[in-house]
Amino acid sequence: xxxxxxxxxxxxxxxxxxxxxxxxxxxxxxxxxxxVETLRTHKLRSFLTLLGVVIATTTLIVVMxxxxxxxxxxxxxxxxLGANTFVLHQFQWAQSFDEFIKAQxxxxxxxxxDYDFLRDYLRGYQAISALAQIQPGPEARYxxxxxxxxxxxxLTPSHMDIGREKVAEGRYLSDQDNNHNAPVCFIGxxxxxxxxxxxxxxxxxxxxxxxxxxxxxxxxxxxxxFGISQxxxxxxxxxxxxxYFMPRPELLVFIKAPDSKHLPELEDEVxxxxxxxxxxxxxxxxxxxxxxxxxxxxxxxxLTGPIFAVTIGVVAVFMVVGGIVIMNxxxxxxxxxxxxxxxxxxxxxxxxxxxxxxVIESAxxxxxxxxxxxxxxxxxxxxVAAVFTAKVPLSAVFxxxxxxxxxxxxxxxxxxSKAARLDPIEALRTEN
Amino acid sequence: MGSQVASSPVQExxxxxxxxxxxxxxxxxxxxxGEVAVHALxxxxxxxxxxxxxxxxxxxxxxxSTLMNLIGCLxxxxxxxxxxxxxLVSELTDDELAHIRNKEIGFVFxxxxxxxxxxxxxxxxxxxxxxxxxxxxxxxxAKEALRVVELGDRMYHKPNELSGGQRQRVxxxxxxxxxxxxxxxDEPTGNLDSATGAEIMNLLDRLHQSGNxxxxxxxxxxxxxxxxxVIGIRDGKVDRDxxxx
Numbered sequence: 001x002x003x004x005x006x007x008x009x010x011x012x013x014x015x016x017x018x019x020x021x022x023x024x025x026x027x028x029x030x031x032x033x034x035x036v037e038t039l040r041t042h043k044l045r046s047f048l049t050l051l052g053v054v055i056a057t058t059t060l061i062v063v064m065x066x067x068x069x070x071x072x073x074x075x076x077x078x079x080x081l082g083a084n085t086f087v088l089h090q091f092q093w094a095q096s097f098d099e100f101i102k103a104q105x106x107x108x109x110x111x112x113x114d115y116d117f118l119r120d121y122l123r124g125y126q127a128i129s130a131l132a133q134i135q136p137g138p139e140a141r142y143x144x145x146x147x148x149x150x151x152x153x154x155l156t157p158s159h160m161d162i163g164r165e166k167v168a169e170g171r172y173l174s175d176q177d178n179n180h181n182a183p184v185c186f187i188g189x190x191x192x193x194x195x196x197x198x199x200x201x202x203x204x205x206x207x208x209x210x211x212x213x214x215x216x217x218x219x220x221x222x223x224x225x226f227g228i229s230q231x232x233x234x235x236x237x238x239x240x241x242x243x244y245f246m247p248r249p250e251l252l253v254f255i256k257a258p259d260s261k262h263l264p265e266l267e268d269e270v271x272x273x274x275x276x277x278x279x280x281x282x283x284x285x286x287x288x289x290x291x292x293x294x295x296x297x298x299x300x301x302x303l304t305g306p307i308f309a310v311t312i313g314v315v316a317v318f319m320v321v322g323g324i325v326i327m328n329x330x331x332x333x334x335x336x337x338x339x340x341x342x343x344x345x346x347x348x349x350x351x352x353x354x355x356x357x358x359v360i361e362s363a364x365x366x367x368x369x370x371x372x373x374x375x376x377x378x379x380x381x382x383x384v385a386a387v388f389t390a391k392v393p394l395s396a397v398f399x400x401x402x403x404x405x406x407x408x409x410x411x412x413x414x415x416x417s418k419a420a421r422l423d424p425i426e427a428l429r430t431e432n
Numbered sequence: 433m434g435s436q437v438a439s440s441p442v443q444e445x446x447x448x449x450x451x452x453x454x455x456x457x458x459x460x461x462x463x464x465x466g467e468v469a470v471h472a473l474x475x476x477x478x479x480x481x482x483x484x485x486x487x488x489x490x491x492x493x494x495x496x497s498t499l500m501n502l503i504g505c506l507x508x509x510x511x512x513x514x515x516x517x518x519x520l521v522s523e524l525t526d527d528e529l530a531h532i533r534n535k536e537i538g539f540v541f542x543x544x545x546x547x548x549x550x551x552x553x554x555x556x557x558x559x560x561x562x563x564x565x566x567x568x569x570x571x572x573x574a575k576e577a578l579r580v581v582e583l584g585d586r587m588y589h590k591p592n593e594l595s596g597g598q599r600q601r602v603x604x605x606x607x608x609x610x611x612x613x614x615x616x617x618d619e620p621t622g623n624l625d626s627a628t629g630a631e632i633m634n635l636l637d638r639l640h641q642s643g644n645x646x647x648x649x650x651x652x653x654x655x656x657x658x659x660x661x662v663i664g665i666r667d668g669k670v671d672r673d674x675x676x677x
Binding site: 027 | 501504506507526527530531533534535539541545546547549558559561562563564606610
């Protein structure tokens with residue numbers, strides 16, 4: 001039999017300093033493994049306990065994912081009028097309801113004369129186009145098939161250099177078409193899919209708004225925005241649009257700068273020309289709107305504030321409820337493990353060791369809830385992304401985990417201090 | 433090396449001489465039970481030298497458990513002084529006592545007091561965890577201690593997978609692992625059948641032979657007979673103190 005002598009270990013006491021240094025870390029690690037073990041042995045109880053934290057974390061991350069997804073989406077799809085492009089319209093798009101009411105009284109629509117004026121007098125633009133639209137969209141027919149509503153737009157052919165629709169087959173609208181009010185159209189992929197599955201659409205005549213148009217070109221697929229297809233359009237020449245549907249349409253005028261450096265300059269130029277043309281006194285506001293991508297972004301940014309405020313409220317409520325449940329279960333756990341605490345204390349656990357054990361257990365438990373919340377959030381986000389738009393930002397994952405661990409820490413303090421203050425003799429005497 | 437210092441006259445208010453591991457001086461413990469004060473200990477004084485094998489005996493209610501709690505630094509006396517390994521421990525705070533328990537005392541309890549969910553090895557590691565011994569050294573020392581109690585092949589078993597005798601041997605290994613000044617065994621055979629009890633007592637005898645100081649708290653004469661000296665407690669006082677061997 002091996003003999004265990006005090007002398008053998010006395011030598012080891014020589015590295016006392018080293019031992020002291022690593023002390024807190026060693027006990028923290030012990031506490032961590034106790035927590036993991038507890039979670040493992042009481043799976044269902046732990047899950048139920050952590051439901052609040054799980055829901056809170058999931059909510060937080062999903063909202064952040066949706067907002068993040070929307071940000072990307074808006075940047076890519078809506079706000080992207082095309083690089084370096086802005087739109088002259090009767091109204092400024094991003095403004096409050098009150099301002100809109102005022103603008104409705106004051107602002108005048110943009111007409112073709114305005115477009116002609118800018119086309120002739122504005123300098124330094126790369127392209128300028130005008131767009132008129134019928135709302136709601138008219139019905140379209142081809143042989144026996146009907147589409148209830150299409151986006152019918154009258155366009156100047158110069159829109160080819162500005163719009164995001166690219167020619168896939170045939171050709172775009174031309175100046176000749178426009179000058180002769182030709183009954184021709186350039187159509188989106190949805191129209192092709194509906195009317196001409198498996199056949200060549202070029203040269204066929206479709207009926208839109210009661211008038212016949214010959215298909216001269218088909219666009220590449222654009223995609224969807226907020227789940228709404230952007231390929232359900234019929235473009236016709238502006239001249240034809242005026243002749244058939246609306247002699248004096250209200251316009252959107254698209255203006256494209258040669259590069260981003262010249263964009264602000266060009267906006268100022270348009271503003272000056274329009275104010276002069278409309279005789280707007282210098283102390284009065286514009287009677288028109290100049291809308292760039294960043295205007296649209298600012299609308300969305302104004303919306304995200306309230307969204308986050310509501311989210312913070314909801315998450316806070318769940319976290320506090322979750323924290324209280326954790327505190328409750330930790331108190332039960334302290335009672336249940338009084339004998340264990342007695343044993344640990346008899347072996348030299350100090351108050352702070354016991355305190356740490358339970359605080360870390362509580363934090364690890366809550367963080368585990370946070371982790372489940374993260375996975376759940378990914379699942380929900382995945383489902384949301386299928387119909388809407390959402391993408392989990394990494395920062396949301398970190399915030400979620402940090403917050404849940406912090407809740408566990410905070411609500412673990414009271415039960416842990418109760419455990420730490422237990423009298424070792426009393427605790428040892430307790431049977432469990 | 434057992435029995436050279438023992439019954440030298442108690443010198444009041446002086447730090448004990450070298451070689452004296454335990455010295456108590458007029459220990460009193462009084463419990464306030466509302467109207468009446470119960471004196472569990474009424475002036476207990478004795479010394480135990482390094483390497484001694486002492487049994488503290490007494491019937492239940494004698495104050496024996498209270499004395500064990502004081503010696504084990506689980507509790508502090510109402511009055512009187514207690515030196516352990518040259519240090520006055522009767523006036524320390526909770527956390528200082530915890531540190532002393534960790535460093536100076538190896539407990540062996542009647543009910544084993546092992547953590548049910550932990551392996552034998554982890555149970556033995558616990559005292560080392562609480563003094564921050566790094567993992568590698570901790571593991572090595574815990575394994576060594578388990579080999580000393582001949583449980584080298586049961587390290588990864590949990591207490592419920594071990595027999596009573598094996599559990600108590602795990603507890604002994606745990607008591608040993610930190611190389612304490614004293615091993616304090618409180619009725620170590622109380623929950624064991626006589627054969628297993630004898631086995632545990634043999635283990636304690638061997639530990640004594642290899643230089644450990646052992647304090648045995650018991651009410652059984654045949655268990656106390658293993659010790660070299662018996663301190664009898666009755667009504668909170670030392671009523672006999674004699675060397676057996």
